[in-house]
Amino acid sequence: MRYLTADELIAINSRLAIRAGQQPGINNSEQLGKVIAVPQSNAYDQNLREMVANKTGFLMEAIIAGKPFVNMNLQTAAIAVATLADLNDYELTFTNDELVDLVDRVDKDQVEATDLFAIFNGHLKQK
Template identity: 25%
Template structure:
């Protein structure tokens, strides 16, 4: 399993701001680090997120809900998670409208990780 680094997520964030605009800056590095590390979490030697879909769900959920950046949190969260999945052999296939609705639902509707994981699984294909 290949996980994202802080530098990779920061690069995605920078690109999102260049494309879509917004205020630069990290609001809270502790929350950013926590979000990036969450997919790796384990207890008593067992992964808390044993599938790639749950790991992707944990990543996007934490990046959106932690709001570590001054702006562009949902965009950065989604595209960072797409990069994570691509690095591990999957590609997300969804329209721009589906992506926006999905990210907003995670933020506002407090989707469960299993619901988020199910969305990624149903909208992904092997590379």
């Protein structure tokens, strides 16, 4: 399983912020470290697909809840989970509207972190 590094996550956020005409930056470096560690924690996944489904959910929730960046945290979460899936030879099958809606619902605490596995598992396609 390939995980995103802190540098890769910072690059995603910086690119998004600059495109939006905003100043990129880290809001909380300790929180960024936690965001990187969460998906890497051991779980009892049976296969790579389950690992990718779990880890993408964990990563999305960690970025949105932790808000490690000065801005663009929600957008960073969306791009980061798609990138994590891609790095492991999967693609997300959400439409743009579905992914935006999911990010919004996670941000508003309308989705339990434990439900994210089923949501992502239903939207993964092996390349």
